[in-house]
Amino acid sequence: MRFYRFLLRFxxxxxxxEYGGEMTAIFAGRLARTGRAGLPALWIGAVLDTLxxxxxxxxxxxxxxxxxxxxxxxxxxxxAATALVVTALGIGAAxxxxxxxxxxxxxxxxxxxxxxxxxxxxDPGSRGSWGQEASPGNVRDWKRMSRTLEGMAGYHRTSFNxxxxxxxxxxxxxxxxxEFFRTLGVRPEFGRVxxxxxxxxxxxxxxxxxxxxxxxxxxxxxxVAGRKVILDDVPFVVIGxxxxxxxxxxxxxxxxxxxxxEEADFADRTDTFLLTIARxxxxxxxxxxxxxxxxxxxxxxxxxxxxxxxxxxxxxxxREEMSRQSRLLVTALFGAALGVLLIACANLANLLxxxxxxxxxxxxxxxAMGAGRERLVRQLLxxxxxxxxxxxxxxxxxxxxxxxxxxxxxxxxxxxREAPLDLRMxxxxxxxxxxxGVAFGVVPALRGxxxxxxxxxxxGAREGAxxxxxxxxxxxxxxxxxxxxxxxxxxxxxxRALWRVQQVPPGxxxxxxxxxxxxxxxxxxxxxxxxxxxxxxxxxxxxxxPGVSSAAYITGLPMVMTGGIWGATPEGEPPQFPExxxxxxxxxxxxxxxxxxxxxxxxxDVALSDTASSPYVAVVSESFATRYLPGGSPIGRRFxxxxxxxxxxxxxxxxxxxxxxxxxxxxxxxxxxxxADGRTSGYAPKNLVLRSSVGAGTLLPSLRQIISRADPxxxxxxxxxxxxxxDAETGPRGVQVRVLAGFAAIAFLLAGIGIHGLLAFxxxxxxxxxxxxxxxxxxxRDILEMVLRRGAVLALAGIAAGVAVAWIAGRLMEALLAxxxxxxxxxxxxxxxxxxxxxLLGSVVPAMRALxxxxxxxxxxx
Amino acid sequence: MTAxxxxxxxxxxxxxATFHILMALAEEDRHxxxxxxxxxxxxxxxxxxxxxxxxxxxxxxxxxGLIVEVRERPAPEEDDERRRYYRITPFGGxxxxxxxxxxxxxxxxxxxxxxxxxxx
Numbered sequence: 001m002r003f004y005r006f007l008l009r010f011x012x013x014x015x016x017x018e019y020g021g022e023m024t025a026i027f028a029g030r031l032a033r034t035g036r037a038g039l040p041a042l043w044i045g046a047v048l049d050t051l052x053x054x055x056x057x058x059x060x061x062x063x064x065x066x067x068x069x070x071x072x073x074x075x076x077x078x079x080a081a082t083a084l085v086v087t088a089l090g091i092g093a094a095x096x097x098x099x100x101x102x103x104x105x106x107x108x109x110x111x112x113x114x115x116x117x118x119x120x121x122x123d124p125g126s127r128g129s130w131g132q133e134a135s136p137g138n139v140r141d142w143k144r145m146s147r148t149l150e151g152m153a154g155y156h157r158t159s160f161n162x163x164x165x166x167x168x169x170x171x172x173x174x175x176x177x178x179e180f181f182r183t184l185g186v187r188p189e190f191g192r193v194x195x196x197x198x199x200x201x202x203x204x205x206x207x208x209x210x211x212x213x214x215x216x217x218x219x220x221x222x223x224v225a226g227r228k229v230i231l232d233d234v235p236f237v238v239i240g241x242x243x244x245x246x247x248x249x250x251x252x253x254x255x256x257x258x259x260x261x262e263e264a265d266f267a268d269r270t271d272t273f274l275l276t277i278a279r280x281x282x283x284x285x286x287x288x289x290x291x292x293x294x295x296x297x298x299x300x301x302x303x304x305x306x307x308x309x310x311x312x313x314x315x316x317x318x319r320e321e322m323s324r325q326s327r328l329l330v331t332a333l334f335g336a337a338l339g340v341l342l343i344a345c346a347n348l349a350n351l352l353x354x355x356x357x358x359x360x361x362x363x364x365x366x367x368a369m370g371a372g373r374e375r376l377v378r379q380l381l382x383x384x385x386x387x388x389x390x391x392x393x394x395x396x397x398x399x400x401x402x403x404x405x406x407x408x409x410x411x412x413x414x415x416x417r418e419a420p421l422d423l424r425m426x427x428x429x430x431x432x433x434x435x436x437g438v439a440f441g442v443v444p445a446l447r448g449x450x451x452x453x454x455x456x457x458x459x460g461a462r463e464g465a466x467x468x469x470x471x472x473x474x475x476x477x478x479x480x481x482x483x484x485x486x487x488x489x490x491x492x493x494x495x496r497a498l499w500r501v502q503q504v505p506p507g508x509x510x511x512x513x514x515x516x517x518x519x520x521x522x523x524x525x526x527x528x529x530x531x532x533x534x535x536x537x538x539x540x541x542x543x544x545x546p547g548v549s550s551a552a553y554i555t556g557l558p559m560v561m562t563g564g565i566w567g568a569t570p571e572g573e574p575p576q577f578p579e580x581x582x583x584x585x586x587x588x589x590x591x592x593x594x595x596x597x598x599x600x601x602x603x604x605d606v607a608l609s610d611t612a613s614s615p616y617v618a619v620v621s622e623s624f625a626t627r628y629l630p631g632g633s634p635i636g637r638r639f640x641x642x643x644x645x646x647x648x649x650x651x652x653x654x655x656x657x658x659x660x661x662x663x664x665x666x667x668x669x670x671x672x673x674x675x676a677d678g679r680t681s682g683y684a685p686k687n688l689v690l691r692s693s694v695g696a697g698t699l700l701p702s703l704r705q706i707i708s709r710a711d712p713x714x715x716x717x718x719x720x721x722x723x724x725x726x727d728a729e730t731g732p733r734g735v736q737v738r739v740l741a742g743f744a745a746i747a748f749l750l751a752g753i754g755i756h757g758l759l760a761f762x763x764x765x766x767x768x769x770x771x772x773x774x775x776x777x778x779x780x781r782d783i784l785e786m787v788l789r790r791g792a793v794l795a796l797a798g799i800a801a802g803v804a805v806a807w808i809a810g811r812l813m814e815a816l817l818a819x820x821x822x823x824x825x826x827x828x829x830x831x832x833x834x835x836x837x838x839x840l841l842g843s844v845v846p847a848m849r850a851l852x853x854x855x856x857x858x859x860x861x862x
Numbered sequence: 863m864t865a866x867x868x869x870x871x872x873x874x875x876x877x878x879a880t881f882h883i884l885m886a887l888a889e890e891d892r893h894x895x896x897x898x899x900x901x902x903x904x905x906x907x908x909x910x911x912x913x914x915x916x917x918x919x920x921x922x923x924x925x926x927g928l929i930v931e932v933r934e935r936p937a938p939e940e941d942d943e944r945r946r947y948y949r950i951t952p953f954g955g956x957x958x959x960x961x962x963x964x965x966x967x968x969x970x971x972x973x974x975x976x977x978x979x980x981x982x
Contacts, residue, residue: 011914015921022894022946023913029895049912057918 001028004046010054012061014375061375065382072383076355080387082753083351087391089746090344091429092398097337098428099399101330110245112185113279118149118289119321120276123297123312134274135307137266138300142276142313145296148289150281151183154274156259157249161521161715162217163230171213172252173231175259181208183277184248190214191225191240198239198258205236208256211244231257232521249275269307277318290315329736332813336490336743339483341429343750345436346476346483350754352437353473354761377442384437392430473758474794480754481798482805484747485835489806490813491740492827497818498737502730507655508558509597513722514696515557515689518707518714526681528612532673534710535589535685536608541706547694552592553672553685555585558657559725564683565665570628571638571645581628583620584657584665585642587672587685593619593652595691596722603635603650610649610671617671619650624666641668642680660729661818689722696721736816748838751798755842759791763846770850771858780851787847795839799832806831870957873926874964879911879919884928884958887950891932894920894946920948928954 004027008020027046034042073080111117120142122134134142136154143152155176162171181193189211198206207229209217218224218238227238236257247253265271280289293313301308363376518538525531535553542551556564568583569575590607593600601622610617618641625634625648634648646668657664672685692699696719707714763770770783810822876884886892886900894916901909911919923929932949950958972978 015917019894019917019921023917026895026898026913026916045912049914053912053914053918057921060918060922 001031003043004028007046007050010050012054012057012375012378014061015057061378062382065379066386068379069383069386079351079355082757083348083387084391084394086344086347086351086750086753087388087433088394088398089750090341090348091392091395091433092402093337093743093746094341094429095395096399096402097330097334101334111248114319115317116279116282117184117318118278118280118286119316119318120149120152120278120293121314121316122272123314124310133272134276135269135272136261136274137269137304138272138308138311139274139276140261140266141300141303142293142296145299146278146289146292148281148284148292149278151179152276152278153177153179153183154259154276155180155249156273156275157253159519160231160255161233161519162255163713171254172250173255173257174249174253176256177259180256180277183279186242186246186248188240189243190222191238193240194256194258199260201260201262203258203260205231205234206239206258207231207236208240208242209238210242210246210254213254214241231255233524269304286315286317328813328815332490332809332816333736333739333743335809336487336740339487340743340746340750341432343480343483343747343754345432346480347750347754347757348433348436349439350473350476350757353469353476354757356442357469357761357765380442381438384434384442388430388433388437391433395429474790477751477754477758478794478798478801480747480751481795481835481839482801484744484751484838485799485802485831486805486809487740487744487747488831488834489803489828490809491737491744492831493810493813493817493820493822493824494733494737494740496824496827497816497820498730498733500820501660501733501818504656504660506558506660506726507598507653508722510722510726512693513596513689513691514699515687515718515720515722515725516703516716517687517718518711518716519686520684520714522681525684526677528673528675528677531684535672537710538688538706539589539591541709542688542690542703545692545699545702548690548692548699550591550595551688551690552595553589554592554687554689555587555683555685557687557689557722557725558655559659559729566642566668568624568628568639568641568668571640575640582665583624583641583668585668585670585683587675587680587683588619588669589672589685592669592689595689596655597691598655599653601651601653602633603648605650606669606671608673611673612676616644616646616674617649618646619652619669620648621652621654621667623654624668625651627666642670643676644674646670660726748834751835752838752842755791755794755839756845758794759787759843759846760849762790763787763850767853767858770853771855774853775855775859783850783853784847787850788843791839791843795835799835802835803828803832870953870960873928873957874961876957876961877919878909879915880923880928881958881961882909882911883916883919883923884950884954884961887929887948887954888958891947891949893948897948923954927951928957 001024004024005020008016008023011020030042120134120139122132122138124132133156134154139152139154142149146152153176155174157172157174159172176194178194178196178199181188187193188208191208193208194206197203209224214220214224217229218227224238224241228235229238230236242256280286293315297308297311297313301311366376367373520531520534525534539551539553542548555561564585565582566585567575568581570581588606590605592598593605603619606617606619618639620634628639629637629648634651636647638645638647640646652667652669655664655667657667675681675683688703690699700719704716707716770786773783773786806828807823810817810824814822882901882905883897885904886897892900894913898911898913898916901911920929924931929948929950932947969978
């Protein structure tokens with residue numbers, strides 16, 4: 001019999017308490033009449049009977065509750081809509097930003113055992129702690145000497161002219177030593193990755209394609225292995241295709257080819273270009289690896305005192321390094337999203353509390369009619385579940401829609417593959433909403449219904465809230481104001497930072513400048529003369545185009561190419577080891593400064609007459625003159641840079657080479673005709689810039705003709721106005737501001753709804769009191785004051801706390817503020833003012849309603 | 863209840879258990895156990911309702927207004943305090959007759975198709 005009573009527990013308890021006794025009696029009767037042989041059949045029958053009917057009984061109740069929920073929501077569509085929107089916004093914001101947080105901070109590397117992957121840098125001490133790429137010789141020694149690291153692999157990012165079965169195009173690729181893929185622990189989608197055989201000098205060229213390139217180039221043909229592509233005029237055989245989510249070392253990585261060394265490559269230890277990854281051996285800590293590398297660095301410094309002077313080795317965890325730049329931004333966003341979620345929950349709690357109080361009568365009636373407490377709890381729970389479920393579903397929609405926008409926060413990052421929605425976070429947010437729903441919807445309603453089953457029914461019993469509930473609701477509203485003020489201030493600070501960055505003069509006039517790239521493939525254009533012929537021919541033809549006022553070639557565009565950093569030693573001063581007078585070096589053709597409208601302060605531009613057979617000349621920026629050659633005119637003074645002594649013939653304005661937000665090295669411009677054959681062919685000017693009064697669309701066909709007449713095999717890429725490049729500088733910041741401002745706007749709106757809801761509820765439940773007061777001669781001012789004071793007190797408390805939170809938040813995100821003070825008074829004042837206005841707006845309608853109370857009707861309703 | 867009663871046809875076809883219970887209550891008010899016994903006797907032991915099926919059906923039938931619980935009890939010596947008695951409502955009668963007609967039509971059709979070989 002005990003077992004049968006146990007079976008009964010599967011029924012809803014309302015059903016059990018109603019029929020359990022009789023069911024037990026019937027079963028007991030059957031049991032008594034059944035012989036031993038019939039027992040198994042009887043029990044099996046009982047179990048089946050129970051399972052089938054218990055499920056159905058639960059379903060019946062669920063159906064009833066759902067229908068009841070639907071009816072109550074239809075009766076109060078305002079409540080239902082507000083609750084849904086609030087829930088959806090909170091869940092959507094939290095879920096979408098968490099999926100980014102997860103990518104950037106928690107699981108940034110989609111590789112095997114990512115916690116063992118490290119990045120190695122040469123650390124030339126004095127030149128900043130970030131470190132630099134390593135020389136092949138050093139990497140070979142590290143690999144040979146290290147006992148704590150394994151699978152050390154070098155790579156080098158570059159780009160290629162790719163000629164496949166379509167038009168030539170320019171793709172970003174990576175040259176890697178064969179261990180690269182094995183060390184990362186990734187497998188190809190098709191074919192194979194590199195083996196030691198591929199690294200052997202003289203082996204046929206092999207290439208691994210990205211998924212995207214494979215789709216574009218070979219229409220996703222699975223039989224791609226063995227097909228040929230031409231990279232910079234050299235044929236390569238395709239051996240494999242990587243899966244779509246493999247994007248290392250950067251988001252735009254399209255192909256990987258072997259990086260081969262000959263013995264001579266290891267000789268020059270000042271030629272530093274290798275990025276190096278490795279794994280710590282199992283059981284080896286990062287500290288052990290660092291200690292060992294310190295030791296190795298000391299040995300290498302003794303072995304090569306000149307090239308490795310003061311040269312340390314930095315060992316960083318790859319995951320930390322990859323997320324470092326984005327970490328603060330993402331944390332700030334996630335904080336904002338959590339703020340929105342909390343405000344949403346506070347608002348939901350407030351809505352539900354108000355409703356629970358309003359429903360005390362209804363629940364008291366149902367209790368009196370015999371509904372058990374369990375039955376009511378269950379029904380309220382169903383309501384909360386449905387609310388959280390619908391809100392969650394809407395929230396997923398919002399998160400899915402916001403995904404692409406958020407992915408643009410970190411452009412070009414290797415981390416942000418299309419982030420799928422994070423189910424754990426979705427679950428967490430839904431759970432939070434549900435808990436809120438239960439804590440603030442079910443519990444107060446029940447306390448009201450059961451404790452006051454009698455008083456709730458009493459005619460006219462004031463439905464006013466208990467003091468505790470009242471205080472809780474006020475606290476929730478104040479908390480909402482706090483969070484929204486903090487968010488307002490934070491996004492205000494970021495907006496100011498954006499403005500500040502946008503106002504930074506780049507040092508040139510971008511409007512009206514068109515840029516494009518004609519990559520000159522290297523064995524063919526290795527000779528300076530050959531390149532000069534090309535430049536002269538193209539530029540002279542381009543300058544005759546209608547609307548074009550000037551044109552020039554340069555090594556790399558400002559803000560696009562941020563490297564090209566060399567040391568410069570003024571004549572008569574001793575060279576430093578390592579040289580600390582760093583400059584950003586570019587080769588240019590005559591006319592570059594005029595084209596970008598970079599002001600010429602002194603002297604002259606480089607000229608066609610500055611050739612390999614004439615004295616080597618340089619144009620320098622003002623900061624070069626003031627920092628490295630203080631005192632006296634720089635014109636005619638000389639310095640050694642890029643292997644030669646050069647005479648300054650001109651001084652131009654400074655350019656923000658490294659972008660609007662970072663300081664740049666002083667600039668040195670050399671005549672393209674004076675670059676030595678072969679030695680600096682990587683710096684050969686490949687970017688055409690031209691100033692024109694007509695648009696790109698009009699010019700492009702003629703430009704293509706001109707370039708194809710000069711070299712039919714040369715592709716054109718990266719056609720874009722210079723303004724795009726400058727705008728891209730502030731692009732991520734713009735998105736970041738928009739997202740945060742969006743959150744702040746949502747928070748602000750929610751807090752306004754919260755204040756309005758609280759006051760409206762208070763007024764409608766104190767109608768009688770207000771009526772009495774008016775009847776007793778209270779003036780309109782007194783009534784108004786009564787309502788508004790409440791809102792004002794809450795708002796002021798919330799604002800004060802919000803300012804305090806923002807004060808701290810501002811500190812934490814100082815690095816994102818581009819020099820704007822974290823405690824910028826104007827921003828704080830504006831946010832406080834906005835919050836006050838919001839309070840006022842939220843209070844207006846309830847206050848008006850209070851004023852319109854008709855004392856006679858209000859009292860008669862008694 | 864009567865005001866919101868659905869049309870009888872909305873409840874058709876009746877679940878077998880429901881129809882059996884209605885038939886058991888056609889003659890007199892009965893308590894749960896008596897219904898089971900009556901159903902078993904009427905069907906010569908072919909249909910044996912489990913307690914779960916019985917009371918879940920009763921719960922639904924109460925909600926649907928097919929039956930009511932009755933307060934007046936039979937003579938005290940026959941009564942068992944634990945037991946509740948159920949009575950078919952006029953609406954329940956209407957629904958049961960509609961179900962009966964539906965089944966009779968069905969049997970007629972089945973006979974026309976040659977599926978019923980002797981009078982049922």
